Amino acid sequence: xxxxxxxxxxxxxxxxxxxxxxxxxxxxxxxxxxxxxxxxxxxxxxxxxxxxxxxxxxxxxxxxxxxxxxxxxxxxxxxxxxxxxxxxxxxxxxxxxxxxxxxxxxxxxxxxxxxxxxxxxxxxxxxxxxxxxxxxxxxxxxxxxxxxxxxxxxxxxxxxxxxxxxxxxxxxxxxxxxxxxxxxxxxxxxxxxxxxxxxxxxxxxxxxxxxxxxxxxxxxxxxxxxxxxxxxxxxxxxxxxxxxxxxxxxxxxxxxxxxxxxxxxxxxxxxxxxxxxxxxxxxxxxxxxxxxxxxxxxxxxxxxxxxxxxxxxxxxxxxxxxxxxxxxxxxxxxxxxxxxxxxxxxxxxxxxxxxxxxxxxxxxxxxxxxxxxxxxxxxxxxxxxxxxxxxxxxxxxxxxxxxxxxxxxxxxxxxxxxxxxxxxxxxxxxxxxxxxxxxxxxxxxxxxxxxxxxxxxxxxxxxxxxx
Amino acid sequence: xxxxxxxxxxxxxxxxxxxxxxxxxxxxxxxxxxxxxxxxxxxxxxxxxxxxxxxxxxxxxxxxxxxxxxxxxxxxxxxxxxxxxxxxxxxxxxxxxxxxxxxxxxxxxxxxxxxxxxxxxxxxxxxxxxxxxxxxxxxxxxxxxxxxxxxxxxxxxxxxxxxxxxxxxxxxxxxxxxxxxxxxxxxx
Numbered sequence: 001x002x003x004x005x006x007x008x009x010x011x012x013x014x015x016x017x018x019x020x021x022x023x024x025x026x027x028x029x030x031x032x033x034x035x036x037x038x039x040x041x042x043x044x045x046x047x048x049x050x051x052x053x054x055x056x057x058x059x060x061x062x063x064x065x066x067x068x069x070x071x072x073x074x075x076x077x078x079x080x081x082x083x084x085x086x087x088x089x090x091x092x093x094x095x096x097x098x099x100x101x102x103x104x105x106x107x108x109x110x111x112x113x114x115x116x117x118x119x120x121x122x123x124x125x126x127x128x129x130x131x132x133x134x135x136x137x138x139x140x141x142x143x144x145x146x147x148x149x150x151x152x153x154x155x156x157x158x159x160x161x162x163x164x165x166x167x168x169x170x171x172x173x174x175x176x177x178x179x180x181x182x183x184x185x186x187x188x189x190x191x192x193x194x195x196x197x198x199x200x201x202x203x204x205x206x207x208x209x210x211x212x213x214x215x216x217x218x219x220x221x222x223x224x225x226x227x228x229x230x231x232x233x234x235x236x237x238x239x240x241x242x243x244x245x246x247x248x249x250x251x252x253x254x255x256x257x258x259x260x261x262x263x264x265x266x267x268x269x270x271x272x273x274x275x276x277x278x279x280x281x282x283x284x285x286x287x288x289x290x291x292x293x294x295x296x297x298x299x300x301x302x303x304x305x306x307x308x309x310x311x312x313x314x315x316x317x318x319x320x321x322x323x324x325x326x327x328x329x330x331x332x333x334x335x336x337x338x339x340x341x342x343x344x345x346x347x348x349x350x351x352x353x354x355x356x357x358x359x360x361x362x363x364x365x366x367x368x369x370x371x372x373x374x375x376x377x378x379x380x381x382x383x384x385x386x387x388x389x390x391x392x393x394x395x396x397x398x399x400x401x402x403x404x405x406x407x408x409x410x411x412x413x414x415x416x417x418x419x420x421x422x423x424x425x426x427x428x429x430x431x432x433x434x435x436x437x438x439x440x441x442x443x444x445x446x447x448x449x450x451x452x453x454x455x456x457x458x459x460x461x462x463x464x465x466x467x
Numbered sequence: 468x469x470x471x472x473x474x475x476x477x478x479x480x481x482x483x484x485x486x487x488x489x490x491x492x493x494x495x496x497x498x499x500x501x502x503x504x505x506x507x508x509x510x511x512x513x514x515x516x517x518x519x520x521x522x523x524x525x526x527x528x529x530x531x532x533x534x535x536x537x538x539x540x541x542x543x544x545x546x547x548x549x550x551x552x553x554x555x556x557x558x559x560x561x562x563x564x565x566x567x568x569x570x571x572x573x574x575x576x577x578x579x580x581x582x583x584x585x586x587x588x589x590x591x592x593x594x595x596x597x598x599x600x601x602x603x604x605x606x607x608x609x610x611x612x613x614x615x616x617x618x619x620x621x622x623x624x625x626x627x628x629x630x631x632x633x634x635x636x637x638x639x640x641x642x643x644x645x646x647x648x649x650x651x652x653x654x655x
């Protein structure tokens with residue numbers, strides 16, 4: 001796609017985008033890939049081959065030996081979240097590890113290497129990290145791979161000392177301890193959280209290579225907690241109450257104003273994620289969960305809810321999470337996440353070994369209810385075919401979809417588009433830009449829910465394109 | 468509280484002793500939690516555009532220049548121009564008026580922020596980055612006055628306090644519109 005007439009990157013934005021591209025490159029290079037033949041070629045092998053290349057390039061026997069030792073030392077280091085064990089020649093000929101030798105809490109296999117990647121903002125305390133969607137299986141994001149967005153680092157909070165105050169336009173201002181909260185009836189629901197900045201680098205030109213970079217600020221968990229409605233009855237809402245300020249106890253003391261209507265509809269005060277306490281990065285011990293709302297509103301480390309008649313116009317909801325349009329006006333309280341889908345396999349930086357069968361896979365989600373259907377196209381949106389929905393659609397939750405594709409070896413452009421239960425159809429990037437303009441290096445930054453295109457070349461290389 | 472406990476006890480009693488077939492009682496008040504004291508609630512703040520909850524105290528740009536130099540300039544620059552250096556990444560605070568509808572919009576306190584109360588709230592809440600919430604209310608009023616004065620939003624001599632701050636007319640006060648999604652243009 002041509003860039004004429006479009007905004008060009010200013011120095012700061014170019015620097016940011018370049019840093020992210022470099023970080024992504026480093027991440028790709030570091031990946032220790034699955035050597036299983038069944039996957040050979042289908043996933044990026046660059047990290048491995050470059051290491052092999054280094055081995056051969058070392059030339060002399062001594063050099064090769066040194067390089068081998070290096071490679072061994074590297075392999076001995078288990079990836080994050082794993083513990084290294086020597087691999088026996090035949091696991092049926094010796095006893096395995098004793099039961100509970102892990103201290104009672106298991107870790108993932110040392111052969112599983114996917115990790116979150118941080119966007120290289122200048123400051124590491126106010127930054128974000130992406131979920132490796134290309135490696136995701138099923139619908140739930142492992143808690144340790146849930147995307148992160150922090151504005152003042154990750155606080156360490158003792159649940160025994162943590163409380164949540166509800167006050168403002170209520171009859172009985174009340175402080176709840178974690179014990180109080182856990183005594184209340186709870187619900188358990190699966191919901192996605194998506195940062196409204198997901199894909200911000202992709203407005204004006206295809207920038208990042210992988211789906212982790214383009215769509216990785218999306219994660220899905222099973223959440224457990226108490227409905228806000230339960231708390232509302234405990235404290236009693238006063239006439240005229242219309243908004244609720246939520247406040248976190250991190251160094252940013254993050255605040256957002258939420259419409260009371262939303263709070264009473266489906267807001268949850270959650271302490272559980274995927275069957276255990278929510279992770280520190282996700283707000284331990286308590287966070288707000290607003291199904292289908294932009295991620296920033298799901299206040300982590302939740303310590304306070306103040307009921308009010310008007311929004312507070314906090315820094316996040318005025319200067320940051322607002323959408324500047326082409327005419328210079330900015331949308332405020334753009335809270336719903338619109339319907340969106342993406343193909344995660346094959347996706348950017350993968351390589352297809354040759355013509356044949358590929359099970360296209362992806363994720364679709366909407367902040368306005370359930371996903372109704374998903375279509376895929378292999379010719380850049382000229383022809384659409386219905387995809388299979390591989391998981392049961394639930395409100396404000398991702399679904400996994402797939403499509404059996406027999407690749408003929410010719411160049412192709414893969415796309416997916418979803419339709420949610422309201423009948424909303426995921427738009428093209430062109431449609432969104434026509435409405436919102438393309439001012440600034442990152443366009444209107446937030447709420448990019450356009451159809452994603454992956455080009456497959458005749459050699460099987462998959463790349464991020466605007467088509 | 469005691470009435471809550473009573474209603475809970477009654478509800479449980481109803482569940483245990485009700486003999487009517489299918490009779491159920493839904494507990495709608497549990498009475499958990501402690502009544503919040505005024506002292507406890509006074510620890511918190513969130514300042515809306517009305518200025519409700521602004522603390523006593525005041526500040527001027529002159530005093531704010533010193534506060535800024537000592538607490539803010541390292542990250543936001545001597546001229547409030549920001550500092551993108553690794554490990555810092557402080558936002559640019561000034562400039563950008565008239566750029567919002569251009570190809571290169573610059574969003575700063577001066578050009579974009581709709582309410583001066585937000586600036587007070589945010590600085591008191593989360594700044595300076597290395598010691599969040601450590602400034603006194605007078606220091607916050609002062610540094611707010613300094614930033615607004617440097618941005619030519621207020622006069623250098625204006626005093627910022629609980630009465631004057633909510634009245635500050637930010638340049639982009641009318642620059643915001645409600646969310647208009649789902650966009651009508653997508654339904655044709």
